[in-house]
Amino acid sequence: MSGIVVMMNGLPGAMGHEVSQACIRRGLTLAPVALTGGGQPADCQVTEGSTSVTVKLVGPDAAGSQRKALEELKKAHGNRLVIIDFTHPTAVNPNGDLYTSVGVTYVMGTTGGDREALMKATNDSGVYAVIAPNMGKQIVALQATMERMARDFPGAFSGYKLEVTESHQKTKADTSGTAKALVSSFQKMGVDKFEMDDIKMLRDDESQKAFGVSEEHLNGHAWHTYTLKSGDGSVEFQFKHNVSGRRTYSEGVADAVQFIAAKCAEKSKKRTFDMIDILEAGVMQ
Ligand SMILES: NC(=O)c1ccc[n+]([C@@H]2O[C@H](COP(=O)([O-])OP(=O)(O)OC[C@H]3O[C@@H](n4cnc5c(N)ncnc54)[C@H](O)[C@@H]3O)[C@@H](O)[C@H]2O)c1
Incomplete structure (x- = not known):
């Protein structure tokens, strides 16, 4: 139109x-x-x-x-x-x-x-x-895909250990809603016990820079890394979506x-x- x-x-x-x-x-x-x-x-x-x-x-x-x-x-x-x-x-x-x-x-x-x-x-x-x-269309698509994967393949990651780190500008007080949504899908896929409080939130300049966020985007970014490791440590999956700016x-x-x-x-x-x-x-x- x-x-x-x-x-x-x-x-x-x-x-x-x-x-x-x-x-x-x-x-x-x-x-x-x-x-x-x-x-x-x-x-x-x-x-x-x-x-x-x-x-x-x-x-x-x-x-x-x-x-x-x-x-x-x-x-x-x-x-x-x-x-x-x-x-x-x-x-x-x-x-x-x-x-x-x-x-x-x-x-x-x-x-x-x-x-x-x-x-x-x-x-x-x-x-x-x-x-x-x-x-963020690709992120919304990833979120929906993971939820569909959880529905289609429940238990696909059973016995895997999950680690989640998310980094946002320090004015964002709460935990990332996207991280919580993906954790919920991984839970349905059977990962070892993982609470939302286990999501590691980075909100200070030093740890954000160490995570890879550039100086210019400290005030506007949304970076997420989800790591899944098999029980014996022989297999590792990593999902990452890093948005700098808006x-x-x-x-x-x-x-x-x-x-x-x-x-x-x-x-x-x-x-x-x-x-x-x-x-x-x-x-x-
Ligand atoms: N949907 C998304 O993908 C997405 C992405 C980024 C931010 N957001 C959301 O967008 C909102 C704004 O974020 P921002 O970073 O631009 O914030 P900001 O603080 O930079 O800007 C907010 C603006 O809204 C104005 N405002 C406040 N109350 C108002 C009212 N009653 N009527 C009209 N204008 C009013 C303020 O004067 C200010 O100019 C937040 O809720 C944020 O979470 C959503």
Whole structure:
């Protein structure tokens, strides 16, 4: 579908910038207005190649101004408008409610919030949406593959000892959700007793550099290594996925935007999707 206009809510945040740039690279139009959080500047500049867009930032302070900004964009662009949300866990449900009540197509990349309530509000409203806490398409595919392997070959790794190390920027307090998902698959494949607390988390510069993370990516990376060793030590498997920076997630978002705009245009019966749906459709670029 051509002529897609994206509203990048969460600018001037890190993902807001990366995703805006990925959308411009895909030839999508970045709307000159976006929703933001408290204490942000009045506008920001997004530059990709020779394209530069000044985006007016609408904060939560003036009552009704965020809804008005959405309604105006909807009036101007109709079904060609896709809202993207990379904001804050506390904004997931209020923003979801705003999008569904205005009736706009959206892609929710923000993690956290009450996911069940978000799904319910979206399904009840009938808007088109992609809701995905991980837009890293190859990682989502690996996660799904491991889960399928666990289903098809339970006990394939019985008697193996599992070790997991994950490293993320030090602002990430919790254990990687992806690491937990893969551990759950390995557990189903019969590895020796392994608790989620056994996942080794690296959150300090020194151990991250020793793990191989470069200085420039200490503030934005997601590195994971899973090692499985047979009981007698004669066989070793290793699975590794190391993401430096945020670019891969932003490319997945651009895929999601194009996918959901097409679903809306063709009036698909199914209206709420995740990254697995997009991977299965084979429309990733
Ligand atoms: N789905 C994925 O693949 C994926 C990848 C990376 C990050 N994330 C998630 O995206 C979110 C944002 O990450 P980030 O690194 O860009 O954070 P960030 O702190 O750099 O940026 C967040 C932005 O959201 C704005 N904001 C806060 N509350 C808002 C509200 N109510 N309405 C509109 N804007 C609001 C802030 O002003 C800020 O500009 C986090 O939840 C993170 O976990 C998801």
